[in-house]
Amino acid sequence: MAPSTTKEIEKELLPLIRVYKDGTVERLLSSPTVPPSPQDPDIGVSSKDIVISDNPFLSARIFLPKSHQNQKLPIFVYFHGGAFCVESAFSFFCHRYLNLLVSEANIIAVSVDYRLLPDHPLPAAYEDGWTALQWVASHSTNNPIHTEPWLLDHGDFNKLYVGGDTNGANLAHNVTMRAGTETLPGNLKILGALLCCPFFWGSKPIGSEPVEEHENSLAIKVWNFVYPNASGGIDNPMVNPCAPGAPSLATLGCSKMLISITGKDEFRDRNILYYETVKKSGWQGELELFEAGDEEHGFQLFKPETDKAKNMIKRLASFLV
Numbered sequence: 001m002a003p004s005t006t007k008e009i010e011k012e013l014l015p016l017i018r019v020y021k022d023g024t025v026e027r028l029l030s031s032p033t034v035p036p037s038p039q040d041p042d043i044g045v046s047s048k049d050i051v052i053s054d055n056p057f058l059s060a061r062i063f064l065p066k067s068h069q070n071q072k073l074p075i076f077v078y079f080h081g082g083a084f085c086v087e088s089a090f091s092f093f094c095h096r097y098l099n100l101l102v103s104e105a106n107i108i109a110v111s112v113d114y115r116l117l118p119d120h121p122l123p124a125a126y127e128d129g130w131t132a133l134q135w136v137a138s139h140s141t142n143n144p145i146h147t148e149p150w151l152l153d154h155g156d157f158n159k160l161y162v163g164g165d166t167n168g169a170n171l172a173h174n175v176t177m178r179a180g181t182e183t184l185p186g187n188l189k190i191l192g193a194l195l196c197c198p199f200f201w202g203s204k205p206i207g208s209e210p211v212e213e214h215e216n217s218l219a220i221k222v223w224n225f226v227y228p229n230a231s232g233g234i235d236n237p238m239v240n241p242c243a244p245g246a247p248s249l250a251t252l253g254c255s256k257m258l259i260s261i262t263g264k265d266e267f268r269d270r271n272i273l274y275y276e277t278v279k280k281s282g283w284q285g286e287l288e289l290f291e292a293g294d295e296e297h298g299f300q301l302f303k304p305e306t307d308k309a310k311n312m313i314k315r316l317a318s319f320l321v
Contacts, residue, residue, distance in 0.1 A: 011118075013225045017085045019118045027085070031092040036061055043103045049090070051146055052135045056115065058128050061089045063102040063109040064150050072156035074107045074320050076194075077132055079114065079168030081298055083199075084125055084226040089113035097301045105317035108155055110136060114171070122227035126238070129162075129175040136160065137184035157186075161320055162254075163194030165298050166267070167222075170199040174238050179253030190254040194319060197262060197297035200270040202240040203233070207269030219266065242270075242277045249274075249281040256286040258319045260312065263294035290315055 012018040018026040036047040044066035052058040065073070080087050080094045087094060089111040102109050114128035138145045140157040162172045176193045201219040205211050214220075220234050230236040237246035257278070261271045275289045292300070292315070293308040300309040 011225075013083075013085065013221060016083050016222075017117065025118060027087075030082070030086045030088070031094075033088065033090045034092045034095050036090075036095075037099075039066075040099060043099050045099045045102050047095070047099070050148055052112070053131050053146070056124075056128075058115075058131055059089070059113045060132065061095070061098075061111045061113070062148065062150055063098050063111070064154065065102050065106050065108075067106055068108075068154045071154075073154050074105070074159035074161060074191075075136060075151065075155045075157070076101075076105075076107050076109045076161045076163065076320055077136055077172075078109050078111045079125075079129060079162075079164030079171040080111065081164065081166035081168045081301075082116075083222045084122060084167050085117035088116075093301045097304060100304055100313055101317060101320075104313050105320040107161075107317075107320050108150060110151075117226050122230070122238075125171055126174050129171045130178055133162065133175055133179070133190075134185055137186055137188040140186040140188050143185075157188055159191050159321075160188060161192045161194060162190055163192075163196070165196045165301065167199040169195040169197060170239065173198055173241065176252050176254050177241075177247065177249075180251035181253070192256040192258070192319065193252070193254045194258050194260075194316060195271075196260040196292075196300075196316070197265045197267055198259070198271055198274065200239060200241060200267060200274055201234055202243060202270070203235050206273060209266075209269060217266075242273050249278045250283045252278065252283050252285065254285060256288075256319075258288045258290060258316070260290045260292050260316065262292045262297055262299065265295075265297040267297065288319070 008021040010019045010021045016029055036049050039046050045063055047061055047063045049061050052060055098109050112132040114125040135145050139151045164172045172193055179190050205214040223234050223239050235243040259275050261268050292312045300312045303309050
């Protein structure tokens with residue numbers, strides 16, 4: 001009888017990722033990788049892939065709109081979604097979405113390809129987020145790291161934004177908190193944070209979160225999978241910034257913030273709590289909450305042709321000025 005070719009599973013997080021004992025990995029929900037576009041003829045946005053850091057290796061895809069001549073543009077450092085274990089800066093959904101947002105907002109976007117599970121559990125992605133911010137900020141000094149001409153020639157360093165979707169928005173929140181207590185090169189400041197359906201959770205259900213199944217929720221499974229050594233587990237401030245004893249959100253290191261929520265997102269109640277907690281914290285910035293419609297999180301990436309997605313992208317673009 002022929003030997004079985006079935007591979008043994010070491011661990012899995014369905015429906016996202018499966019890791020086998022032979023070291024191979026299946027990223028079950030990832031969209032295909034696509035190349036950058038030196039000049040996208042349909043939307044007029046150029047993109048290219050760049051290196052931010054050699055050790056640890058960190059890369060990104062940078063986007064530049066065609067209407068960049070004779071003006072300096074806001075810089076948007078973007079962190080993609082995917083539960084810290086799927087998708088990348090080079091994935092189809094991410095690339096298409098940033099093409100649309102960059103065209104609408106007339107900004108430079110830096111889409112960071114931070115390290116993923118299973119090889120790089122958290123806090124690796126958080127460190128990569130900070131490294132990416134330091135790299136961008138270094139271009140505002142006389143000693144840029146891995147010099148990028150698009151940033152030097154066309155970037156307005158007084159208009160630096162960070163943001164992302166779901167876990168990418170979680171990452172953006174955490175680097176913004178870090179920017180409130182640590183200094184970036186050139187003493188550069190983050191102007192705004194754009195958080196779309198940020199991945200926040202906690203050990204005690206709130207709002208419409210199911211009580212009986214809370215301990216078995218996908219959010220808890222994801223966090224335990226991606227950050228097994230997190231102090232406090234699901235109440236670690238990096239995933240539950242409203243937990244008792246968490247650092248005050250008054251220290252957020254930006255001047256304005258837009259939180260976007262959707263009607264069918266499981267993080268909705270957490271995001272509203274976050275908004276209310278920031279508002280009550282004494283933070284001195286401008287805070288906005290945007291209801292994007294009765295949709296799942298990330299719908300503007302997956303269905304950008306819909307009217308609701310177009311309206312959301314216009315709203316986000318109006319913030320990035």
